[in-house]
Amino acid sequence: MNKYLKYTLIGIVIISVIVILIVLNINRNNKKEVDDGKTKIVTSFYPMYIIAENITEGANNIELVNMADVNVGCLHDYTLTTEDMKKVEDADIFISNGLGMENFIDKILESNSDMQVIDSSVDVTNLISDDNEVNGHIWTNIDNYIKQVESVAEGLKKVNEENAAIYDENAREYIEKLNDLKKEYYEALEILNGKKAVVLNEAFEYMGQELGLDMIVIKTDHEESTLSAEVLKNTIDRVKKENIEMIIIDKNDNKSNAETISKETGAKIFELNSGLSGTLDKDAYINSCIENISIIQAGLM
Numbered sequence: 001m002n003k004y005l006k007y008t009l010i011g012i013v014i015i016s017v018i019v020i021l022i023v024l025n026i027n028r029n030n031k032k033e034v035d036d037g038k039t040k041i042v043t044s045f046y047p048m049y050i051i052a053e054n055i056t057e058g059a060n061n062i063e064l065v066n067m068a069d070v071n072v073g074c075l076h077d078y079t080l081t082t083e084d085m086k087k088v089e090d091a092d093i094f095i096s097n098g099l100g101m102e103n104f105i106d107k108i109l110e111s112n113s114d115m116q117v118i119d120s121s122v123d124v125t126n127l128i129s130d131d132n133e134v135n136g137h138i139w140t141n142i143d144n145y146i147k148q149v150e151s152v153a154e155g156l157k158k159v160n161e162e163n164a165a166i167y168d169e170n171a172r173e174y175i176e177k178l179n180d181l182k183k184e185y186y187e188a189l190e191i192l193n194g195k196k197a198v199v200l201n202e203a204f205e206y207m208g209q210e211l212g213l214d215m216i217v218i219k220t221d222h223e224e225s226t227l228s229a230e231v232l233k234n235t236i237d238r239v240k241k242e243n244i245e246m247i248i249i250d251k252n253d254n255k256s257n258a259e260t261i262s263k264e265t266g267a268k269i270f271e272l273n274s275g276l277s278g279t280l281d282k283d284a285y286i287n288s289c290i291e292n293i294s295i296i297q298a299g300l301m
């Protein structure tokens, strides 16, 4: 064989091998970006994550992710982080509380318009404050919470039919547990029916409504330390005048104003769990209600 021909052939073989290797490598890199086939379900924040955790247990080909960090607490007045955007940009399903809690939803949909949004609040009757603001903290009422569980299960069944039977069964089981809880809770907290309370955290408005509390709800955006001197003084006057015995706040709230009101009036502070943060345990919601029973019972003894 001609010497030059031989070198040319060797050259062609080497170049071909290099080209093949490059093509294979490009394909491999592309595959990493291709969808892994799983349905990605993102919940907006903690209470929604606990619901989704219960409903999706054992579901096939899904990935469940919570968007806002658990330490964030409530989402009202929340600003999305870069991390949050990363979590939702390839999501297939977004589970929201609804009632304005996720007022950033348009921004998410702009970056991911294919995402299906499930609104858990569709069957819940909401409370509206004197200044026309909707209270979105519906889950603190167990009956509302059960409706939210039902709506999330229905939504998931529609958009992820593959797991419909699993969602149905999980929702049935969870609601059964919640109904048992409700029975225990109503019985234990019957003592609250008609009792007067000043509530310094709007999340408890739905809870108080369910238990028949006679409430004065003071809007604090979960931060009772923000009360103005005037509101504080008026509250103290009302608590004295109406013989109010209970001051309700969240156990994570700064309690300086509650303490001032208590000192001035003798009303007792109840530091309850509004279910806005906690462990990622499936039974976290149920446990938060049981915790509240103990705190209320101990406080009223």
Ligand SMILES: [Zn+2]
Pocket: 074, 075, 076, 137, 203, 221, 222
């Ligand atoms: Zn809130």
